[in-house]
Amino acid sequence: MSWNEPGGGNNSRDPWGGGNQGPPDLDEALKKLQQRLGGLFGGSKGGGGGGGGASASFFIVLLLGAAIVWALMGLYQIDEQERAVVLRFGKYHSTARPGLQWNPPLIDEVIRVNTTKVRAASFREIMLTQDENIVEVKMSVQYIIDDVKNYVLQVREPENSLQQAAKSALRHVVGGMTMDLVLTEGRTRIATEVDDRLQDYLTSYTTGIRLSAVNVDDSKPPSQVQAAFDDVIKAREDEERVKNEAQSYANGIVPEARGQAQRQIEEASAYREQVIAKAEGEADRFSNLLAAYRKAPVVTRERLYLDAVQNVLANTSKIMVDVEGGNNVMYLPLDKLGTSTTPTRGGAPMSINTSNIRELTDAVTEQLRRDAAAQQARRGGR
Known part of the structure; x- marks a missing residue:
C-alpha cells in the first residue's frame, strides 16, 4: 500500500501534511506564500484574513510589473x-x-x-591689421564630433569654446597681415592658417571637435570708414590705370626708340666704314699720283691743275678768263652753255655736259695762249 492511499495507516508520512487529502493544491501553496509575504510586510499570518492576502497579492503583482517596466526602460x-x-x-x-x-x-x-552631422558656426569680428588699419571679417567654421567622451565630459560648452578659439586664431592671423592682403587675395591664406591654428587649439582643449572647413565669407572695412575706404580704392584703381597706360606707352615707345638707336648705330657703323674706305682710297690715289708725278712731273702737274679748275668751274655758272700778257678778259656764260643745245653734224640737238664744257675750256685756253704768244712775238720783232 502506498503512503497516500485512503485508509492507510501511514498518514503521518504525507510530505504535504494533508492527512487523507490528495495531491497538494496550488491555491493552498499560493496562499501560504502570500501569508509568509504578508508576515514580512506586516500582514496577518492567519489563514482567515482574506483581505490581507488580497492586498499582498496586489502588491506582488505591482512589484513585478514595476520590475518589468524598469527593465524595458533600459x-x-x-x-x-x-x-x-x-x-x-x-x-x-x-x-x-x-x-x-x-x-x-x-x-x-x-x-x-x-558624430556624422556637419555642424557650422559663423561670426563677424572687427580687428586691427599689421599696418594698423581696421577691417571687418566674417568667417564660418564647419566641424564634426570626433571624440564623444571629450565632447561631453571634458568641456562644459564646446560650441562656446569653439567660438572663442576661432576668434582668437582669426585675430592672430589677421594681425600679422596688411589690410590690402586681407581685403584682396589673402582670404585663402587666412582660412588655411586659421584652420591649422584653430585645430591645434581644439586638440589642446580636448574638446573632441574636428574641423571640416574654415571659410572667410567676407572681408571689408567697417561701415564707419567705408566712404574713406571707397576713396582709397578709387585712388588705387586710378593708380593702376595710370600705371597700365604708362606701361602701354612704354611698350610702344621703347621698341621704337630701340629701333632708332639701332638704326643710328648702323648708320654710324656705315659712315665709319665709308670714311675709312674713302681715306684708304684717297691714300691709295695719292700714292698712285705720287708715283705718276715722279715719272712725269709736268704732265701730272698740268693734269692736277685741270682737275682743280674743273671742280671749281663745276660749281659756278660764270667764268672770267685772264690771259697773261693780254688786255682782254673773256667772260664765259656757263649757265647758258649748260642749258643750251648745239646742233651736231646730223642736225640733231645735243646738250652740253661737263666733258663738253671741259673741252671747250681747253680749247679757249689754248687759243688764248696762242694769241698771247703771237702778240708777244710781235712785240719782240719790233
Whole structure:
C-alpha cells in the first residue's frame, strides 16, 4: 500500500501534511506564500484574513510589473551615425556603439551625440591689421564630433569654446597681415592658417571637435570708414590705370626708340666704314699720283691743275678768263652753255655736259695762249 492511499495507516508520512487529502493544491501553496509575504510586510499570518492576502497579492503583482517596466526602460537603440556616452551614478562608464543597447535606468545616464552631422558656426569680428588699419571679417567654421567622451565630459560648452578659439586664431592671423592682403587675395591664406591654428587649439582643449572647413565669407572695412575706404580704392584703381597706360606707352615707345638707336648705330657703323674706305682710297690715289708725278712731273702737274679748275668751274655758272700778257678778259656764260643745245653734224640737238664744257675750256685756253704768244712775238720783232 502506498503512503497516500485512503485508509492507510501511514498518514503521518504525507510530505504535504494533508492527512487523507490528495495531491497538494496550488491555491493552498499560493496562499501560504502570500501569508509568509504578508508576515514580512506586516500582514496577518492567519489563514482567515482574506483581505490581507488580497492586498499582498496586489502588491506582488505591482512589484513585478514595476520590475518589468524598469527593465524595458533600459532598452534603447543607437543609430549608425550616433555614439552614446554612458554615465553610471554620474561617472563615465563606457561609450555605446550603434545597435540595440540596455543600461539599467535611473542608474545609468545615456547621452547620445550625432558624430556624422556637419555642424557650422559663423561670426563677424572687427580687428586691427599689421599696418594698423581696421577691417571687418566674417568667417564660418564647419566641424564634426570626433571624440564623444571629450565632447561631453571634458568641456562644459564646446560650441562656446569653439567660438572663442576661432576668434582668437582669426585675430592672430589677421594681425600679422596688411589690410590690402586681407581685403584682396589673402582670404585663402587666412582660412588655411586659421584652420591649422584653430585645430591645434581644439586638440589642446580636448574638446573632441574636428574641423571640416574654415571659410572667410567676407572681408571689408567697417561701415564707419567705408566712404574713406571707397576713396582709397578709387585712388588705387586710378593708380593702376595710370600705371597700365604708362606701361602701354612704354611698350610702344621703347621698341621704337630701340629701333632708332639701332638704326643710328648702323648708320654710324656705315659712315665709319665709308670714311675709312674713302681715306684708304684717297691714300691709295695719292700714292698712285705720287708715283705718276715722279715719272712725269709736268704732265701730272698740268693734269692736277685741270682737275682743280674743273671742280671749281663745276660749281659756278660764270667764268672770267685772264690771259697773261693780254688786255682782254673773256667772260664765259656757263649757265647758258649748260642749258643750251648745239646742233651736231646730223642736225640733231645735243646738250652740253661737263666733258663738253671741259673741252671747250681747253680749247679757249689754248687759243688764248696762242694769241698771247703771237702778240708777244710781235712785240719782240719790233
